[in-house]
Amino acid sequence: MLTLDTFLSRTQTNGLIVLKDGINECEWTDEGMTSDTRHILMSATKSIVGLLCRVLADKQLLDASLPLSHYVPEIAHTAYANATARDLLDMQVEPHLDEVDLSRYSTAVNWNPVPPDATPLGLHDFFRTLPSRTSSNGGPFRYLSANTDLLGWVIERATDRSFADCLSSHLWAAMGAEKSAFVTLDCQGSPRTAGGLCATLHDFAHVGQLLIDAQTHTRSIVPRTWIDDVMKNGDADAWADGEFAQAFRRWKMRYHSGWYIIDAAPQILFALGIHGQHLFVDIEHRMVIAKLSSHAVALDVSAIELTLRSVAEFRRIAIADSRGRGVGIDVSICIYLWRQGRTWYPDVK
Structure with a gap:
């Protein structure tokens, strides 16, 4: 059986927090994490950027249907x-980036030291100097951080x-974040909006709570229409x-x-x-699970699968318990059972 402590160890967790109705029901951090630690969110940053875009669109500051060259004419070619x-x-x-393009992009994000014989390159330089190619838009899912x-x-x-000012005023400060967030920059000061946001565990969880609040608060930061759109749409x-x-495939x-949606009941966004950075949001049952980790492998498929299956089983037990007793999810009981290794199917090993 898989206990909570074993799960945290096997998935190299730095911090885990569970919110139910906005209340902190469970929190765990390793010795290297404090309430002030800004942990890099990697590509979970993309989901926060997705929220920001909808807030800006709702305020008529951004039209997501316009060609990108309307805003950035430098990429018109x-x-x-x-x-x-x-x-x-x-x-x-699908912009059909080749190996040379991807190598230049890797240099432009400024996460690795620039080789001695290479010319420093910023993200804006990278995009404006891309060759003219015919792109494929609206096709299959093609994950590209660029x-x-x-x-x-x-x-x-x-x-x-x-970007920092925009995120701060429209989302971060507005949601009452406990701490400032950081974002990594390229050599010219442009933000790494694909993966460079760094935030505390609490504030990461608060982002998930924004989605739940949008369902019930008439003056929510995130428009309720965004929730309806994400829950129902996507190709x-x-x-x-x-x-x-x-x-x-499971x-x-x-x-x-910018969000992944699992449609198996109960539906969840993440x-x-x-x-190993994860933020799970169960809107129907008003639960948020935020998990920050340090997987040794960048894309550890087995650890991701274990996390998804474990979160699904935790929610299943919680929901089944609440239905049996006719009350809301008692997360504290589920956490206790989880610690004892008593909530899992045998195949969660």
Whole structure:
């Protein structure tokens, strides 16, 4: 049987928090984490950018249906010219980047030391110097981090503000974040909006709570229409034909606005970043599970699968318990059982 402590160890967890109705029901951190630690969210950043885009659209500051070149004319000659923010948000753009392009992109994000013989390159330089190619938009799911980094430039142009200022005023400060967040920058000061956001465990969980609050609060930060859109839309065929379908073959899934959606009852949304960053949101049962980790392997499929199956089983037990007793989910009881290894099916090993 898999106990909570074993699960945390096997998935190299740095911090875990469970919220029910906005109340902290369970929190665990390893010795390296404190309430002030800003842990990198990796590609879970993309999901937060997706939220920000909808907030901006609701305020008529961004039109996701316009060609990207409307906001960034510098890319009018590239394969991205006729793609839209919607295409980027749904990962349905294929700009046909070759190995040279991807190598230049890796240099541009500024996460690795620039080789001595290489010329420093920023993200804006990378996008504006892409060769002219015909792109495929609206097709199969094609996961490409460059899409969301380009979206960061679009946000800055659409709002005439830095990404950090925009995120702060429209989302972070507005939700009452406990701590400031950080974002990594390229050599020219442009933000890494595909994966560079760093936040505390509590504030990461609060992002998930925003989605739940949008269902019940008339003055929520995230528009309720965004929740309805994500829960109902997204191209299931694009996902099925896309590059992640095989890895996630156990689940009926979609991807929309930077979020993964598992449609098996009960439905759940989640953000995902390499090295084990997860944010799960069960809107129907008002539960949030945030997990920050340090997987040794960037894309550890077995650890991701174990996390997804474990979260699904935890929710199943919680929901079954609540139905049997005619009350809301008693998360504290489920946490206790989880610690004892008494909530799992035998195949969760």
